[in-house]
Amino acid sequence: MAVPASTYRVQLRPEFTFADAAGLAAYLRDLGIGALYASPVLDAAPGSTHGYDVVDTTRARPALGGEDARRELAEVLKRSGLGLVVDIVPNHMSVEVPKVNRWWWDVLRHGRDSEFAGYFDVDWDRGPLLLPVLGDDDAVAELVVEDDELVYYDHRFPIAPGTGGAAPREVHERQHYRLVGWRRGNAELTYRRFFDITTLAAVRVEDPKVFAETHGEVLRWVADGDVTGLRVDHPDGLADPGGYFQRLRENAPGAWIVAEKILHPGEPLPQSWPVDGTTGYDALREIAGVFLDPAAEPAFTALAAELGLETGYHAVETEARRLVTDRILVAEVRRIAALLRGVDADAARAAVAETMVAFPVYRSYLPEGEAHWAAAIAAARRTRPDLEAALEALDARVRAEPDGELATRIQQTSGMVVAKGTEDTTFYRYTRFAALNEVGGNPDRFGLDVEEFHRLAASREAGHPAAMTTLTTHDTKRSEDTRARMAVLAEVPGEFADAVRRWSARRGIDEPSLNLLAWQTLVATWPIEPDRLRDYLDKAAKEAKVRTSWTDHDDEFEADVAAWPEDVLGDAELTADVEAFAGRITGPGWSNSLGQKLVQLTAPGVPDVYQGTELWDFSLVDPDNRRPVDYGARRAILARIADGEQPAVDASGAAKLLVTHKALRLRRDRPALFAGYRPLRAEGSAAAHVLAYTRSADLVVAVTRLPVGLEAGGGWGDTVLPLADGRWTDVVTGREIGTRPRLSELFDRYPVALLVRGDA
Incomplete structure (x- = not known):
């Protein structure tokens, strides 16, 4: 089976095509990556920035370069020794522009008699297909007939054979569909959709014919060896996920298959699914959790209550x-x-x-x-x-x-x-402590102790050693480094609470949950451009649906939220206070970032690196996390590291690229070192501030946790890390290490260590 040593996620879009991805092959090989992991590559809706709105499952997306460019990407990756993992979307297709989805267009034209009527999950017994696209029901009077199509501004719909030749409204009444006001969609829709998105119609892949039609092209790529792995989007929406994965495995027996499945703590992946594991949100929850101080929970609950938030x-x-x-x-x-x-x-x-x-x-x-x-x-x-x-x-x-x-x-x-x-x-x-509010997360569980982390990591090694692990995805609410710095707030809860009181009194947002989220976000992403923060807060306010929403707007409130970033950053005294606080948590945030990254790259599972996160990345929810990546800067830093540079832990993020590179190369080049999992416990007064484990007899990982508390307690002091006899080398620094290193010396340059016994 083609299980990659690691993956590197790229967001393909018209501005970053198959050719651009091919141009990364040498860099990814040098970084230590095992496979390129691409967002959906089948033809998508015009202008799509993400590819999950597929309109044609039978061809590679022309806007990315089409079939020729896809084949060239596959060949370049093969020559570089890299696999290719493709994201597939079996649950739904885009119907936003009916004409570019030939199956949907035919269904609208012929109704139940269409040869594709069974491809979509339509409730035909309820009459004509309801299409909620009009401004309101009365807008049906604005329809026109043009080129044998019904036209409503930019929207075009087919006319069934023999139903034309009359006034537009009369022609409309003769169709297999009805155009209605968009607000009627939530209550009256007659086809299954993806969540609440009426422009994404559910597909019946439980039908073997539909499965064959929607998967044939991708499975051809697998059979040809161009695609080595499949990431399956939203299997929970399928009628029979287990049956689907069994059919997929039968048709792609040698592929690495991971499911975008969110598991609640303690929930197992269904045993009947013949997959290698999930896409890693469970691992994200565990890794992020072990860098949190659970002692801060009462303080944050009290602050939230004081500000007027519901704390249950x-x-x-x-x-x-x-x-x-x-x-x-x-x-x-x-x-x-x-x-x-x-x-x-x-x-x-x-x-x-x-x-x-x-x-x-x-x-x-x-x-x-x-x-x-x-x-x-x-x-x-x-x-x-x-x-x-x-x-x-x-x-x-x-x-x-x-x-x-x-x-x-x-x-x-x-x-x-x-x-x-x-x-x-x-x-x-529920913004009491936003670092917990992550896909697959549980905001009511404030962190994870070290012993629980060890238990869960060993369980992953025993049950799904080839599952993907992740810290950042295109769906996460904030990037790994934003989350890592936010975690530092749990070590300074009193100081942060006092700051929020001062700041809110000077320029708060008149909605408690958004106000607390805004201050957490500001210090965790500092310095952030006002327009990025404005766009994030606008989305957060509308998703919360407390004072405004995507469909029912409070214009005055939205204007106040939009003005907040500029108001805060335009207030010199307030900005200086925020900047000073952010400065105090930046260093500990870097320590958390390096620690959680090394854990993710070395713990059980197949680690994924989201595009650009090999350097510091303080992104927020999409579309903020889809911004272009400066690969020129990353190539230059990697070249210096290859020449022996050991960069300082500073704002450049080069130290993160160093740790990422060293761990990925070791994992790819010496996979035998990454077999098994056993806890390793430090000894001494600061032992609670280290997370350590062995992956084999010859590999030890050790990282710093809760760095503010460590410093407040006087540092590492007498704490040591007992190692087995032999010659140990820290792969990150290249230094030789004794069998009982003092952590004050082991971590004197970086807050992490990757130790190999024998010839490193």
């Missing part, structure tokens, strides 16, 4: 999920409830919604995940005893037919409720 996490989460079921995914809830025949419609809808609100995980995989289903039903019964009869009927029918339509649809939709309610709403409302 589950209360916020429940409210946010209920908002999703009651206002955003209304059409989906209604479609599921309609399958609960013999139950009052209102009670059925309430029972379905309450069950999905109560899910302890993203979805169950019945019958395999029966315990999670049972927990959701039990929680719903406690919350809504008045729905006992409806919940009992729902539970009985789902258990009786775990593969039936009712069970399938509620499983598909529960993940949407959790993702929209938790990740996209709660994480912007």
